[in-house]
Amino acid sequence: MQLETRYLLNMENISKEYFGNRVLKGVNLQVKPGEIHALMGENGAGKSTLMNILFGMPVIHSTGGFEGTVEIDGKLAVIDAPHKAMDFGIGMVHQEFMLIPGFTVTENIKVGREISKPTLLSRFLGRNLETLDMDSMRRDxxxxxxxxxxxxxxxxxxAGLPIGYMQFVEIAREIDKTGIKLLVFDxxxxxxxxxxxxxxxxxMKTIASKGIAIIFITHRLDEVMTVADSLTVLRDGEFVARKDIKDTSVVEIAELMIGRKVEKLVDDQEDTRILSDDDIAMSIEDFHVQMPGEMVKGIDLDIRRGEIFGIGGLAGQGKVGIPNGIMGLYESEGAVRVFGEELDLKKLGNALEHGxxxxxxxRRGVGxxxxxxxxxxIVFTAMQIKEDFIKKxxxxxxxxxxxxxxHALDxxxxxxxxxxxxxxxxxxLSGGNQQKVCLARALTIDPEILIVSEPTRGIDIGxxxxxxxxxxxxxxxxxxTIIMVSSELVELRSLCDRIAIVSDGKLAKILKPNDSDAEFGLAMAGSRKESVGNE
Structure with a gap:
């Protein structure tokens, strides 16, 4: 049938540049009516930028627009503002809820699209004096x-509804919009x-059965295998593959997402270290951190003296919470021992005092x-902690x-x-140079353990x-001893002796840099079902 071969959404050869940095390079995304299509890729793969283009977000059009074409129902669509996306029948269910807590379910579903009815006054003095037609709104x-x-x-x-129900109210609000053709679930x-x-x-299956297409952005491979009909994988701003779910497997998807690059990010340096499992620099036990969006839910790690230990994982899974908890920036519990001495996690600056x-x-907010x-x-922390750069x-x-x-010149x-x-x-300074200033300051206290989080975010390849x-x-x-927290798996695999992958606030697995792409992909996907992890 002709219906099955046509695409509701056809984004072709999409490229986008931000200030000389190409974040999308000729990407394609095609979704059929009534299809659940998973959009997959690691953080930084380009998924958000692609969706910003689809929704006509200001960040795209205030930075020079994009190259490529967007077609809806086979016709060229110019979407240069969010309200245009709504006109084309495109909606989004956000990860951060866009609900008004003090409003009822009805008021949230109808917000911005309220139904009014005329009153005696409004007939003479204009529509501003109409009242809300609550019965019609409740029916909708x-x-x-x-x-x-x-x-x-x-x-x-x-207010007070379980989080799951808030999510469902968001979905109902999108479904209530007339002419909805495509929903994005982020x-x-x-x-x-x-x-x-x-x-x-x-x-999601119920919605798709009504002919509404769904773009499903997720890192959870088991969910993709359960509900999606097809998927597109992006990596480093490039289109990697479009697959039907029936023709692929969890392992293949994981490999497509991770896809190791061959170039080595650092030149080999002579290694005469002897790392011992008995010589522990930092021991973390049953560690919990209350960092919003990066919760840590009970992690155990032993980091050996003199090793470069990596902590990886997808965004929002807890990897960033670990260093912030150790440094006392967020409330945490459990035990962190540094060369056998326990840190006082409630005392800000105690980690610095322990080297x-x-x-x-x-780096802009905290660094x-x-x-x-x-x-x-560069000298600020050393002055505070060690009274260095001070003369009596x-x-x-x-x-x-x-x-x-x-010292600064050095x-x-x-x-x-x-x-x-x-x-x-x-x-x-530029982002890269700001990062180097942060590193210089950390090294100025002559630490015994250095934690670096996202050390190369936003800086050029050189x-x-x-x-x-x-x-x-x-x-x-x-x-x-270096603990390196990064979303860039290639970086971790270039430098680290071992890499702990964190998923859903817990330790998924500790891997070696040369373990297979599939093992990294599965650990990072943090599959909810054990059986998926064993495939």
């Missing part, structure tokens, strides 16, 4: 809830319990004093500006920080290589 809300098989009273307030099960997630997958330096993933000079940023003149303590300047040269000089403000090779040099020449 009831129908939308019924369409997705949800038995919930339409008059209850959203990581919809990430915050749901197992039973809620199963219910959601059933609702742990941290380069944060959030840098943006209005201060490069020099002040009688009873007074004065800032040793010469020592600070000399660091600028060593890490190739591109700047006008040590007095330039950190906030005026700076990336320099930063990574310098980390290896520190490890080999100074015996520095």
């Amino acid at each position: 809300a009831k129908k939308a809830l019924s369409d997705i098989g949800l038995s919930i009273e339409e008059y209850v307030k959203v 990581e919809p099960t990430a915050v749901l319990t197992e039973s809620e997630a199963e219910r959601l997958l059933e609702i 742990i330096a941290n380069v944060s993933e959030d 840098l004093l943006l209005d201060e000079s490069i020099e002040n940023n 003149v009688g009873p007074m303590k004065l800032f040793d500006s010469k020592k600070a300047k000399d 660091m600028i040269k060593l890490l190739d920080i591109r700047c006008t000089g040590p007095k330039q403000t950190a906030g005026s 700076a990336k290589k320099l930063v990574l090779e310098y980390l290896v040099k520190l490890n080999r020449e100074k015996g520095l």
Whole structure:
């Protein structure tokens, strides 16, 4: 039949550049009516950018637009603003709920599309004096809830509903929009319990059976195998494959997502280290961290003295929570021992006092004093923790500006920080150079353990290589124990001795860098069902 071969959505040869950085390179995405199509790829693969293009988001059009074509129902579609996407029948169910807690279920479903009825005054003084037609709105809300098989009273307030129900109200709101043809579900099960997630997958099938197409963005391979008809895999901004689910397997999908690159990110350096399982630099036991969006739910790790230990995993799975918990930035519990001494997790700065330096993933929010000079940023922590760069003149303590300047100049040269000089403000540097300033500051306290989170995020390939090779040099020449947290699996596999993959706040597996792509893919996908992991 002709119906089955036509595509409701056809995005062809889509390319997008941000300030010289090509984040999409000739990507295709095709979805049929009534099809559940999984869009897959690691963080940074380009999924969000592709969806921003589909929805006509301002971030795309304020940065030069994109190349390629978007067709809806076989006709060229120009979508340069979010309301145009709605006109074409495209909706989205967000991971972060867009609901108003104080409103009822009905009011949330109809928000922005309220139905009004005329009053005596409005007939003479205009539509502004019409009143809400609550009966009609309730009928619509009831129908939308019924369409997705949800038995919930339409008059209850959203505040206090279980998270799963909030997700379902979001879906009902999209279904209520007239002419909806395509729904995008962005990581919809990430915050749901197992039973809620199963219910959601059933609702997706119900929606698709009505002829509405679904783009399902998820990292969970078992969910894809359960509900999707087909999938597209992106990797590093490129189209990798489009497959029908019946023609693929969990292992193949995992391999397509990870797809090891052949180039090595760092040159081999002489390795004379002897790592011992009995010589532990850091021991983490039953560690929980209350970091919103990166919860850690009971992790045990032993990190050997002198090793480069990697922590990987997809976004929102807890890997970033681990260093933030160790540094005392978020409430945590469990035990963290550093060379046998237990940290006081409730005391901010205790990790620094125990010789742990941290380069944060959030360099603008946590990592840098943006209005201060490069020099002040580099020496700030060492001044606080070790009273370094301070000279005593009688009873007074004065800032040793010469020592600070000399040290900053050494660091600028060593890490190739591109700047006008040590007095330039950190906030005026490029992202890569800001990252190098963060690294310089961490190294200035002469730590015994260095934690680096997302060390190369947002920096170009040349700076990336320099930063990574310098980390290896520190490890080999100074015996520095390094814990590296990264979304970039290629980085972890280039540098690390062992890599812990974190999924859903728990340790999925500890792998060696040369383990297969499929093993990494399965561990990162954090399959809910044990049987999937054993395939």
